[in-house]
Amino acid sequence: MKIKTTYTPIILLLLAVIITSIVIIIAFKYFLPLVIGVLIAILIDPIVSYLEKKIDFDRGVITAVVLAAIFCLIGYISLLVIARFTFELARLINSLSDQRSNFNALLDNAYLFLLNFFAKLPEDVLAYLKANLNQILSTISGTLTNLYTFLVNKIGMVPNLFINIFVMIIFVFLFSYFLTKDKDKIINIIRNLFPERLHEKVKSVQLELVFSFFRLIKAQIILVFISTVITVLGFYILRVDYALTLGIICGLLDIMPLFGPSLIFIPWIIYLIVIGDINLAIGLLVLYIIIIGSRQVLQAKVIGQNLGIDPLLTLLSIYLGINLFGWKGLFVGPLVVVIVRALIHSGVIPPLNKPVKRV
Known part of the structure; x- marks a missing residue:
């Protein structure tokens, strides 16, 4: 019986993506x-x-x-x-x-506000x-x-x-x-x-993964550096105390883009609103939006350029990774793309544009 193999590359690609994602998640969780x-x-x-x-x-x-x-x-x-x-x-x-006196005054104002609120x-x-x-x-x-x-x-x-x-x-x-x-x-x-006939392919996959790993690390360092520079400059413009120290801490925390800067900025902004320093709170909010926005805009481009992957594919891998695995998907998505690309380049998975063969 002859079976069409038109969709074999697509099936192998999907299997590789699924298996690679599962292996990476298990590895990060248990190993x-x-x-x-x-x-x-x-x-x-x-x-x-x-x-x-x-x-x-x-x-x-x-x-x-x-x-x-x-x-x-x-x-x-x-x-x-x-x-x-x-x-x-x-x-x-x-x-x-x-700031204790300011806090006490804030409580008094809140108490008066509640009295007036309930009276109405x-x-x-x-x-x-x-x-x-x-x-x-x-x-x-x-x-x-x-x-x-x-x-x-x-x-x-x-x-x-x-x-x-x-x-x-x-x-x-x-x-x-x-x-x-x-x-x-x-x-x-x-x-x-693996069988001896696959040794060269295995070696090719190993080399591709090592080089891609270094490029991925380089991309993350570039992104963290950019975020750190933006944060430090923003703090200096806003005349924040300890601008350099806080900027470096926020920049390093940007390794976890969704949570890192938020750990510093959100409590800080809330505190400033509570004590009545609205101008600085607005300034920090604008700076926070700039940092998050620049990270999202540059992330796909920087990672894509360093790994030799189309920025749209990188953005898609990050988006799917976040939706499937949460914040871990920021790293799992690009890793899956890197591994699958290594499998394609080594010939383990046939490319999608490979001529159709029939068996």
Whole structure:
């Protein structure tokens, strides 16, 4: 029986997209230390290989030294950032205490506003509110109790969180070490899982993924740098205290575009509205919109140019990724495109414009 294979490339492409998406999500959810270890191994492999050729020393020792240096550097920078953040936070708390009189005045104004508001309500509405007062107070009390319990539970989880982070760092270090040290053995094991006729294709996929990974990292660095510059300049224009420090923090948080800047801007804007500094609140809101807008406009173009993918396809992958996987889709979408493109370039998946064949 002859079966048309016109749609074979499309079917293979859809299967590749679905399987790749599932594998990436599972990897990030259950094997995050291994994923981070793979990324670190890819990043440091050129350094380790270069030093191995130059000084003719054992690859395992070189890998351990390079990893130790990188982890120590990251730890040192993290301590500096935490110390600076703690210092700035202490100053912010002190400045908040100076706003106590403004806050008390705000409460007085709110109380007077509520009195006037209730005085203007119709009698039937007031009667309804009085009849349901106990239920309203009970609901508010229950909400506050649940919030308190939630905060207490989260605070109680802090020690476990630090333990989990410490254990994760150890596993990341070990995965990075063995993946870098035994790179050639691991690559050969992966290739031997496939028939010999596919070895060249597997090698092509590996090279394509490594190069695409570096390009993706480069694209993210460019986007974060642009966001940081815009934020710092905006803070200086608005004459915000600690403009450079806050700008760098907001820029680095832009690694999580949907949540990062929001963690700083939204509470800050609300606080300014509460204390009555409307001009600065409006300025920060405009700056926030500019940062988010520029990120959305530039993201598809920058990632597409660095990966050699059409910006429209990049934008579509990001959009579908966000809708299917939430904020993780910002990274999953482009990764799926990169992996599928590597499979197409290596010939594992036939291109869509391949001449129709019949079996």
